[in-house]
Amino acid sequence: MPVAYRFALLAAAVLIAALLSLTIGQRSDVGLGNVLQLLFIDDGSLARSAVVDLRLPRSLIAALVGINLGLAGLALQAVTRNPLASESVLGINQGAALGVALGLVFPGLLIGNLDTMAIVGAVVAGAVTFGIAGGLGGRLDSMRLILAGVTVGAFSFAFVRFTFTLEDNLSRLVLSWTSADISAARFDQALPLVFWAAGGLLISSFMAHSFNILALGDGASQGLGVDPRRLRFIGAMLAAVLTGASVAAAGPVMFVGLVIPHLCRLWFGSNHRLLVPAVALGGAGLVLFADVVSKLVRFPYETPLGVICALIGAPYFLFATLRARHMA
Amino acid sequence: MSILVKGVTAGYGRDRAIVENIDLTIATGEVTILIGPNGCGKSTLLKTIGRLLKPRTGTIHADDLDVLRNHPKRVARTIAYLPQSPVVPTAITVEQLVGYGRAPHQSLLGLRSPKDIELIDQAIAATGLEELRFKPVAELSGGQRQRAFIAMALAQDTPYVMLDEPTTYLDIKHQVETLDLVRQLHGAGRTSIVVLHDIAQAARYGDRLVVMHEGRIVAEGKPADVVTPGLIRDVYGLDCEVYADPVSGTPVATPR
Amino acid sequence: MSAVTHTATPPRTALRGLVLLVALVVLVIVAALWSLSVGAVPIPTQTIVNTLFNLDGEQQTYIIMKSRLPRMVLALLAGGALALSGSIIQAVIRNPLASPNIIGINSGAALFALVLVLVFPEIPQVWMPLAACIGGLTAAAFVMVVAHYRNLSAIHLALIGVAVGFVFEAGVDYLLIVSNDSESSAPMIWLTGSLWGRTWAHVTISWVPLVVLSAVALLLSYRLDLIALGEATATGLGLNVPRQRLLLLLVATLLASVSVAVVGVMGFIGLMAPHIARRLVGGSHRLMLPVAALVGMLLVVLADGIGRAIAPPIEVSAGIIAALIGAPFFIYIMLTTTSEQDS
Numbered sequence: 001m002p003v004a005y006r007f008a009l010l011a012a013a014v015l016i017a018a019l020l021s022l023t024i025g026q027r028s029d030v031g032l033g034n035v036l037q038l039l040f041i042d043d044g045s046l047a048r049s050a051v052v053d054l055r056l057p058r059s060l061i062a063a064l065v066g067i068n069l070g071l072a073g074l075a076l077q078a079v080t081r082n083p084l085a086s087e088s089v090l091g092i093n094q095g096a097a098l099g100v101a102l103g104l105v106f107p108g109l110l111i112g113n114l115d116t117m118a119i120v121g122a123v124v125a126g127a128v129t130f131g132i133a134g135g136l137g138g139r140l141d142s143m144r145l146i147l148a149g150v151t152v153g154a155f156s157f158a159f160v161r162f163t164f165t166l167e168d169n170l171s172r173l174v175l176s177w178t179s180a181d182i183s184a185a186r187f188d189q190a191l192p193l194v195f196w197a198a199g200g201l202l203i204s205s206f207m208a209h210s211f212n213i214l215a216l217g218d219g220a221s222q223g224l225g226v227d228p229r230r231l232r233f234i235g236a237m238l239a240a241v242l243t244g245a246s247v248a249a250a251g252p253v254m255f256v257g258l259v260i261p262h263l264c265r266l267w268f269g270s271n272h273r274l275l276v277p278a279v280a281l282g283g284a285g286l287v288l289f290a291d292v293v294s295k296l297v298r299f300p301y302e303t304p305l306g307v308i309c310a311l312i313g314a315p316y317f318l319f320a321t322l323r324a325r326h327m328a
Numbered sequence: 329m330s331i332l333v334k335g336v337t338a339g340y341g342r343d344r345a346i347v348e349n350i351d352l353t354i355a356t357g358e359v360t361i362l363i364g365p366n367g368c369g370k371s372t373l374l375k376t377i378g379r380l381l382k383p384r385t386g387t388i389h390a391d392d393l394d395v396l397r398n399h400p401k402r403v404a405r406t407i408a409y410l411p412q413s414p415v416v417p418t419a420i421t422v423e424q425l426v427g428y429g430r431a432p433h434q435s436l437l438g439l440r441s442p443k444d445i446e447l448i449d450q451a452i453a454a455t456g457l458e459e460l461r462f463k464p465v466a467e468l469s470g471g472q473r474q475r476a477f478i479a480m481a482l483a484q485d486t487p488y489v490m491l492d493e494p495t496t497y498l499d500i501k502h503q504v505e506t507l508d509l510v511r512q513l514h515g516a517g518r519t520s521i522v523v524l525h526d527i528a529q530a531a532r533y534g535d536r537l538v539v540m541h542e543g544r545i546v547a548e549g550k551p552a553d554v555v556t557p558g559l560i561r562d563v564y565g566l567d568c569e570v571y572a573d574p575v576s577g578t579p580v581a582t583p584r
Numbered sequence: 585m586s587a588v589t590h591t592a593t594p595p596r597t598a599l600r601g602l603v604l605l606v607a608l609v610v611l612v613i614v615a616a617l618w619s620l621s622v623g624a625v626p627i628p629t630q631t632i633v634n635t636l637f638n639l640d641g642e643q644q645t646y647i648i649m650k651s652r653l654p655r656m657v658l659a660l661l662a663g664g665a666l667a668l669s670g671s672i673i674q675a676v677i678r679n680p681l682a683s684p685n686i687i688g689i690n691s692g693a694a695l696f697a698l699v700l701v702l703v704f705p706e707i708p709q710v711w712m713p714l715a716a717c718i719g720g721l722t723a724a725a726f727v728m729v730v731a732h733y734r735n736l737s738a739i740h741l742a743l744i745g746v747a748v749g750f751v752f753e754a755g756v757d758y759l760l761i762v763s764n765d766s767e768s769s770a771p772m773i774w775l776t777g778s779l780w781g782r783t784w785a786h787v788t789i790s791w792v793p794l795v796v797l798s799a800v801a802l803l804l805s806y807r808l809d810l811i812a813l814g815e816a817t818a819t820g821l822g823l824n825v826p827r828q829r830l831l832l833l834l835v836a837t838l839l840a841s842v843s844v845a846v847v848g849v850m851g852f853i854g855l856m857a858p859h860i861a862r863r864l865v866g867g868s869h870r871l872m873l874p875v876a877a878l879v880g881m882l883l884v885v886l887a888d889g890i891g892r893a894i895a896p897p898i899e900v901s902a903g904i905i906a907a908l909i910g911a912p913f914f915i916y917i918m919l920t921t922t923s924e925q926d927s
Binding site for chain 3: 084089128131132143144146147148150151154155158159161162171175179254255298303304306307310311313314315317318320321322324
């Protein structure tokens, strides 16, 4: 199938997922038949308000988080040359969560706002993981990278869980947020994400060529004028910032950054110029789809998005490790 | 008294067999060296004799011992096997490593008998490691490490010793040191089977060469009889001239 | 030459080891006594001694005998068990970053124990260790079965363990979310690795398996030395490596699972205690395992004590304190042992 068709198919899937995400909910007066009408024509009804004020920001956040996390995962897999790397496996997601949890529990520690806390947490966690795995140099050992990431992640989550045991109101807030419950999302949370996602897409597109070259190995890319250390630094920072921004807006959504680049590589090959747009589309589609599932799985109750993504992503990660024959 | 390999076919997983229907007799008291191009199956054959790989068909006997059917510990008292670039565990000393060579002779807790201690001392002396005895193995140079592992195999006190490419990653001086040690083993009455890459070294240090190609044995015998321009051309696909080494008189092949 | 001849003289390893063991035992006893004294009601040492040995003078029978003593005993049992489990797993996987947590054992045990508490609340708690063991074994068994059929390297094995851990972890999250708030708050505390509310009942259900398994682990210590040499060398030395690996992982899994059942998930003990022990006495497991067990006991008892002492009457979970102490230490160790350990 030509590449253009594949993109068209993917885009169609994203549109369908978006439409479903807008349509499905507790109101029975919104259906596939009238959702577009409600979205574009202001008839002043409660149904219109539900779609535009409640569901639209939520779907928007889901799609943007998907784009950010997908691109973050793609960058991480490219700079580590490891198809199993991603922000949740390397502990970056959890580090961002720790940053936000610390900000919520100890307001005195807050640097700037929760967004900055999440980004700082993500950067610190990433730095520790990469540091343990051997730094940014070519000696980065993929096994060590993953074990270090898992440990950093477990450590961060131990603290996040600890905050559950504190005061009741606070613990409920942290719990609903760590499970990435986006049911109460509003437009003002979605807006900053637009900028992050646009920036991420732009930078990733610029770096796509370098990522292709880095895949040839450190020595070869040095020979072709791409500094692997610098590229690794930029890629890891990009991933940390995108992850931090998503975590601050929606909570730690796990495994999107692993699943989407992995699947896109199966479908679009290993050229990053194609992978960047494919991963952005795919990420949006997957999280929108997860959002739909999160509304349906225990209808009429909602199951938080983070739990759904973990339930989809963790088995996928297992499948990917079983498939990866030549690890390390 | 010998190692008898009969009809052995072996390979990895469900893939195609790497060695096929191998018959080989390794006579005691000789240094037998397996050579052949990359992927010819020489290491695979050694791994099979070392019980690291279960053959699909065939039998292997060492003296009267059925290598494949007997308890691994029992076999380890007859054949010592050193893998290619063995794992160097952290924080253990040369003396501890050499001591592990006694494991096949010991009970669960690995407590040392006077005989164990004596053999460990002998192995350390034979490999010239007295000075490094209590140094962590991880801190040794490549050549010293290889000596420590050979000492471990010596302490195992077996009539047969198998070494898989013991000179890989060593510089020329340490290669020679290691191969001299192999000759020394021979002097001590051990039978050794060694996989090597370098044809000249194999000819110089082996009593007997076994040449493998595409999973089969294509020639065996004394170095001078085996290393011929015809064989090199058939096995390695390289047009060579063979002359006698000015020092040892053994054959050396140089590409034309 | 002086440096070389220095290494040629035998260090007094046996004597040093003995001294170290005795010192650690003393430290553990002191830490245990201290942990009896701290908490919402501080109790002076004299009163503790009076109570324990039923001497004349002031006693605090209720708090000590009903609350702090069982906690202390559990801390010792679980600390030792987790440390042994971690030591075994690090040797078998041959990676200093491996631990029961990494292999998915803790998550498996936690999920099954949670299912028992949240889904079948009518089943008595006595069955918790069994449920946890089934969970831990399910995780470990999956990893081992896959490793067996695919003939995987130790490294790949650990990765699959990580993945299995994630799957169980997702299950834990789901259970916590679908259960209502009042049901899940106790399991939440338990999940962070806490000795809060532990009683003699927990000691009764766990001490026999933990003591027996610890003894088995110590008996297998020399095998661990051989396994650590790698599959090829160990096979050459007459070890049936797949079988031994299975046996050792089984022991490690059960040790960690039973601990999880009684004290929750304390991931850092199984990672740290073996490292400290290795730094103290080197890589020979006959000495390293008992040292690691003692270090594990010390860490958990101290963590529990500190958690109670830090801001009474609020208790901070021992698992959190252990992670707080452990994290900087862990990072330091990992940064200083970059190249030599795994190759």
